[in-house]
Amino acid sequence: MIMSILVILLKNEETYVVESMSQFANSFVENHARYQHNKKQEIKNSSTYWKSQKILMKLAGKIHSTATSTAMQDKFEDNQSATETTYDAYSEALIKTRLREREAKIEEIYHFRKTHFSLKHLPKVIGIGVKKCGTGGLITFLAKHPLIRIPKIHSGETFFFTEKPKTGPYTYRSYFPPTNKMELGMEKTPIYFDSSNINLASTMKKMVPKAKILLMVCDPTMRSFSDYIHEGDQHPDSLAGIVTKQNTFEEFIDKYVPKMQLLLQQSHDNHTSYADDYKTQIMLRGLRKTIPEATLITTGLYIYHIQTWKTFYDKSNFLIVDGEEFIKNTGAVIEQIQEFLGIPKLVWKEDFVKHPDTGFYCYRKLTEKHLNGSHVETDDELRTSLKCLQKNKGRTRNGAKHASPEALEELSQFYKPYNKAFYQETGKTYNWL
Numbered sequence: 001m002i003m004s005i006l007v008i009l010l011k012n013e014e015t016y017v018v019e020s021m022s023q024f025a026n027s028f029v030e031n032h033a034r035y036q037h038n039k040k041q042e043i044k045n046s047s048t049y050w051k052s053q054k055i056l057m058k059l060a061g062k063i064h065s066t067a068t069s070t071a072m073q074d075k076f077e078d079n080q081s082a083t084e085t086t087y088d089a090y091s092e093a094l095i096k097t098r099l100r101e102r103e104a105k106i107e108e109i110y111h112f113r114k115t116h117f118s119l120k121h122l123p124k125v126i127g128i129g130v131k132k133c134g135t136g137g138l139i140t141f142l143a144k145h146p147l148i149r150i151p152k153i154h155s156g157e158t159f160f161f162t163e164k165p166k167t168g169p170y171t172y173r174s175y176f177p178p179t180n181k182m183e184l185g186m187e188k189t190p191i192y193f194d195s196s197n198i199n200l201a202s203t204m205k206k207m208v209p210k211a212k213i214l215l216m217v218c219d220p221t222m223r224s225f226s227d228y229i230h231e232g233d234q235h236p237d238s239l240a241g242i243v244t245k246q247n248t249f250e251e252f253i254d255k256y257v258p259k260m261q262l263l264l265q266q267s268h269d270n271h272t273s274y275a276d277d278y279k280t281q282i283m284l285r286g287l288r289k290t291i292p293e294a295t296l297i298t299t300g301l302y303i304y305h306i307q308t309w310k311t312f313y314d315k316s317n318f319l320i321v322d323g324e325e326f327i328k329n330t331g332a333v334i335e336q337i338q339e340f341l342g343i344p345k346l347v348w349k350e351d352f353v354k355h356p357d358t359g360f361y362c363y364r365k366l367t368e369k370h371l372n373g374s375h376v377e378t379d380d381e382l383r384t385s386l387k388c389l390q391k392n393k394g395r396t397r398n399g400a401k402h403a404s405p406e407a408l409e410e411l412s413q414f415y416k417p418y419n420k421a422f423y424q425e426t427g428k429t430y431n432w433l
């Protein structure tokens, strides 16, 4: 027996799409019979068979986990234990159903946008950093979701809390496109996390108390090298840019790591825990003004910077994302964030494809045409179909630019105790150098 299940697709402020799954399950059965007869050889002979097979298996699994009808699950499992081809055909039918369902949801969201009132609101999601950890990819790919609306300026970065917090909520609101009651305004400004203003988190909390906060961290050693390259290329006239232009990364590390060690030692003297060590928290943030180039190193001391955020934002409103994981499994992280934000999962892992040259994931919305097993896609076709991040992303992490292993080792030794403390603080071990 196939039970009717009510699937609540959107919980944010309003439950808005409810549908019966029995129709959905029935179409599986029809598709199964049809495919068994017609597609068996066609699918098996295709040269992209194994590629599409992987997508199908994953998506079938996704449906499997979202469908709570036991009857439907039983049918699905029966098919898994049948012949391989039966499973393929069945999975392809599932994914097509899923794709059509997704388009229908997106249509409903656009229809809601057209038929409901939109106003300028404060954001519901704020990315607070960390600089060079993948924050650009995070907001760009999240903005593929029809419910996420971002400012059109500076890749979604407003710098409001670092540059003009005193101008108040009216100014902050003005950065965002109008949103209706289902949509989420989002911005990210990477330097919020370790801004020189120690009160930034408390100011943000007062102005947007219910905002969900996204913090993307990454290996601080790799972050530092990425920042060094970024400042030299992007901001060559800034103090940090000038310093990076005048020093190789190795020279920079040799000069600044001992400097930082000394400053930390002097500041540490009486502290019992990182949380109580306000003196060092303030000292590190202050360096952004007094020795700006030192931020290439101090930004990676996450254990100090997270203290003020932890004080003002509850864990339930705060998600920490690993930027290294984001590079490796972009789509999986984007799916996890949609869950955290309580919005329907409309951007899928399967919408991300690795660029054949850079190795970074780019966006390509999966459609039925990508399931066509008879067509072998060339690399050129693939390249032109991908929506990748701008060229200034991906300068170091895929090995395009190198730092000497000695400099990286020196820096990673410096970070080790602070990383360990951060792992303890967050209850998660990251795979950093």
Ligand SMILES: Nc1ncnc2c1ncn2[C@@H]1O[C@H](COP(=O)(O)OS(=O)(=O)O)[C@@H](OP(=O)(O)O)[C@H]1O
Pocket: 130, 131, 132, 133, 134, 135, 136, 137, 190, 225, 226, 227, 230, 326, 327, 330, 360, 361, 362, 389, 392, 393, 394, 395, 396, 397, 398
């Ligand atoms: N999909 C994809 N494509 C290209 N680049 C990617 C991607 N995902 C993550 N990254 C990594 O993002 C790094 C830049 O981080 P941010 O976007 O936070 O930089 S910034 O603070 O906004 O300047 C950037 O660092 P660099 O490699 O040093 O340029 C990338 O490694």
